[in-house]
Amino acid sequence: MPLLQVENLVKTYPGVRAVDGISFEVAEGSCFGLLGPNGAGKTTTLEILEGITSADAGRVLYRGAPRDDSYRAVVGIQFQHTALQDFQTVREALQLFASFYPRHRPMAELVTLCNLGELLDRDTAGLSGGQRQRLLLAIALVNDPDLVFLDEPTTGLDPQSRRNFWHLVEGVKKEGKTVLMTTHYMEEASVLCDEIAVIDQGRIIERGKPQRLLTQHFPRALVRVPLATLPDPGQLPPGFEVRGDDAVAATDDIDQALAQLRQLAVALDELSISTPTLDDLFLKLTGHGLRES
Amino acid sequence: MSLKRILAVVVARNREFYRDKAGLGWNIVMPAIMVLGFAFIFSSPDQALYKVGILGTLTQDSAPAFLQTSHIQFIAQDNEAAAIDKVRHHRIDLLLDVRATPRYWVNELSAKGYIAERLLWQSQSNAPAALQREAVSGRAVRYVDWVVPGVLAMNVMFSSLWGVGWVIVRYRKNGVLRRLRATPLTAGEFLVAQIISRLLVVSSVTVLVFAGTHALLDFPMRGSYLTLGLVFLAGAIALVSLGLTVSARIRSEELADGMLNLMSWPMMILSGVWFSLEGTNVWAQRIAELLPLTHMVDAARRVMLDGAGLRDVAFDIGILLALGAVLLTLSARAFRWQ
Numbered sequence: 001m002p003l004l005q006v007e008n009l010v011k012t013y014p015g016v017r018a019v020d021g022i023s024f025e026v027a028e029g030s031c032f033g034l035l036g037p038n039g040a041g042k043t044t045t046l047e048i049l050e051g052i053t054s055a056d057a058g059r060v061l062y063r064g065a066p067r068d069d070s071y072r073a074v075v076g077i078q079f080q081h082t083a084l085q086d087f088q089t090v091r092e093a094l095q096l097f098a099s100f101y102p103r104h105r106p107m108a109e110l111v112t113l114c115n116l117g118e119l120l121d122r123d124t125a126g127l128s129g130g131q132r133q134r135l136l137l138a139i140a141l142v143n144d145p146d147l148v149f150l151d152e153p154t155t156g157l158d159p160q161s162r163r164n165f166w167h168l169v170e171g172v173k174k175e176g177k178t179v180l181m182t183t184h185y186m187e188e189a190s191v192l193c194d195e196i197a198v199i200d201q202g203r204i205i206e207r208g209k210p211q212r213l214l215t216q217h218f219p220r221a222l223v224r225v226p227l228a229t230l231p232d233p234g235q236l237p238p239g240f241e242v243r244g245d246d247a248v249a250a251t252d253d254i255d256q257a258l259a260q261l262r263q264l265a266v267a268l269d270e271l272s273i274s275t276p277t278l279d280d281l282f283l284k285l286t287g288h289g290l291r292e293s
Numbered sequence: 294m295s296l297k298r299i300l301a302v303v304v305a306r307n308r309e310f311y312r313d314k315a316g317l318g319w320n321i322v323m324p325a326i327m328v329l330g331f332a333f334i335f336s337s338p339d340q341a342l343y344k345v346g347i348l349g350t351l352t353q354d355s356a357p358a359f360l361q362t363s364h365i366q367f368i369a370q371d372n373e374a375a376a377i378d379k380v381r382h383h384r385i386d387l388l389l390d391v392r393a394t395p396r397y398w399v400n401e402l403s404a405k406g407y408i409a410e411r412l413l414w415q416s417q418s419n420a421p422a423a424l425q426r427e428a429v430s431g432r433a434v435r436y437v438d439w440v441v442p443g444v445l446a447m448n449v450m451f452s453s454l455w456g457v458g459w460v461i462v463r464y465r466k467n468g469v470l471r472r473l474r475a476t477p478l479t480a481g482e483f484l485v486a487q488i489i490s491r492l493l494v495v496s497s498v499t500v501l502v503f504a505g506t507h508a509l510l511d512f513p514m515r516g517s518y519l520t521l522g523l524v525f526l527a528g529a530i531a532l533v534s535l536g537l538t539v540s541a542r543i544r545s546e547e548l549a550d551g552m553l554n555l556m557s558w559p560m561m562i563l564s565g566v567w568f569s570l571e572g573t574n575v576w577a578q579r580i581a582e583l584l585p586l587t588h589m590v591d592a593a594r595r596v597m598l599d600g601a602g603l604r605d606v607a608f609d610i611g612i613l614l615a616l617g618a619v620l621l622t623l624s625a626r627a628f629r630w631q
Contacts (some may be wrong), residue, residue, distance in 0.1 A: 087312035
């Protein structure tokens with residue numbers, strides 16, 4: 001039985017259908033990622049699953065049954081935008097949230113898991129972005145939840161802090177916890193998620209294991225040249241298509257793609273050959289980039 | 294309801310209050326400055342030496358020589374009972390009634406009243422027997438003595454309204470409430486914790502301001518401290534509940550600020566903090582009776598100046614508690630985390 005079953009969720013705000021019939025399942029112990037650009041509906045979907053927002057239609061089952069009051073005690077949430085009360089230390093913030101739950105993890109465990117040892121007596125207002133996200137993750141884990149929601153947990157962090165945070169989430173996964181996260185960083189989803197659902201305009205447009213989706217949608221390589229380097233931008237080489245500002249060929253035969261470019265006398269100075277990423281997948285599926293709203 | 298969760302929120306909120314040194318200082322210093330400021334303003338040596346209240350219209354025929362006496366300020370009085378109280382509390386030195394048979398009231402314990410009476414006799418030397426003398430007694434009440442209960446009550450009002458109302462709107466806007474909502478903490482537990490926290494803060498600050506200004510100004514405290522404490526506590530409950538009601542749903546700090554000002558300013562003007570409403574527009578007095586601050590100020594003043602007991606102010610305390618219960622019910626029903 002899946003830990004979480006989501007069936008035909010619908011949420012409408014004035015003038016916009018933010019969530020439009022979304023369904024999926026999350027297996028216990030897995031990490032499930034909701035991918036999409038800003039405004040795609042992933043945060044609204046997550047809030048419905050967290051119990052923060054009610055759906056207009058559809059249902060959510062936890063361990064096969066509708067959620068009740070005990071649900072809040074078994075889930076942990078890290079919001080995208082949140083604040084803590086002023087004038088409290090990291091230690092006091094953890095103690096405050098621990099006191100809300102009937103059971104909670106020992107603080108020493110949380111401190112080790114989220115690498116907060118040197119920060120315990122620091123005022124929460126003085127933390128850096130990465131330190132703050134570590135604290136918010138610790139707060140999300142304070143009740144030792146079975147299911148952890150992470151809403152764009154690394155947005156705004158520098159690359160190093162982002163990678164450090166991924167290590168923390170991998171640690172959480174190793175403990176057997178189920179993680180449901182949203183992100184618009186494809187690399188993050190590739191590293192952390194066992195399964196992803198790509199959302200656009202309130203609907204799931206593709207779903208599956210990241211690597212399987214890539215092999216399903218792409219040959220092994222992408223040959224890419226900027227459109228500006230084509231002698232005639234209106235005439236694409238055979239096998240190429242426009243993606244953003246580039247002409248891109250998805251191919252198993254790299255030599256042939258290069259031959260097509262040479263035949264049109266395309267300058268190869270800015271040529272790139274790469275394996276497909278989830279960014280490419282999203283672009284292919286929706287026709288626009290992941291970070292475009 | 295979980296006492297453990299309520300206590301945790303109370304501790305966190307109180308910590309937030311007392312660690313904010315600037316805010317804490319302002320909460321204590323502001324009312325003390327107001328009290329001391331009024332003490333200073335109304336102890337000016339340039340004031341008239343004697344104040345004589347006049348009931349009726351004073352003409353050249355009624356007391357021609359007395360009217361021309363230097364260093365006496367003549368103040369028209371509309372309400373006889375209120376004017377006699379002023380003589381009793383030494384707020385005027387003598388009260389002269391020229392409406393029918395000329396008569397006057399003087400406080401036999403007032404040295405200034407004694408002199409004012411001699412001046413009146415001197416000016417009426419041709420017919421002193423025509424004046425009917427009425428004696429009252431009572432210890433002097435300076436303006437600052439009269440205004441202290443009002444300033445203390447006003448501080449309770451501001452602290453209760455803003456300390457809960459504005460803070461909850463800020464919590465809602467910056468996402469603190471959203472984070473708390475994601476825990477097993479219930480709305481009822483959160484609201485109860487806010488009330489307890491603010492009552493603790495208001496009580497502590499009021500005691501500090503009372504003790505500090507009392508040491509400096511030696512204003513009278515004729516009733517019991519317990520009764521006065523109950524008056525302020527009931528007032529704080531009513532006003533904290535009003536703050537909760539205002540903040541139950543709104544997200545804008547600017548709107549919250551405007552609404553709290555909209556409620557507090559009429560109360561500050563109409564509730565008798567700075568001046569008595571006796572003799573003012575009847576409608577203003579009726580509106581004032583509906584305001585919680587009026588009942589708090591009036592009851593505190595009677596406890597401090599007249600020595601009123603719990604039974605004497607039970608009606609005001611009852612009104613405040615009833616208002617608090619109604620507003621608290623409303624706010625609990627209307628409250629939204631987001």
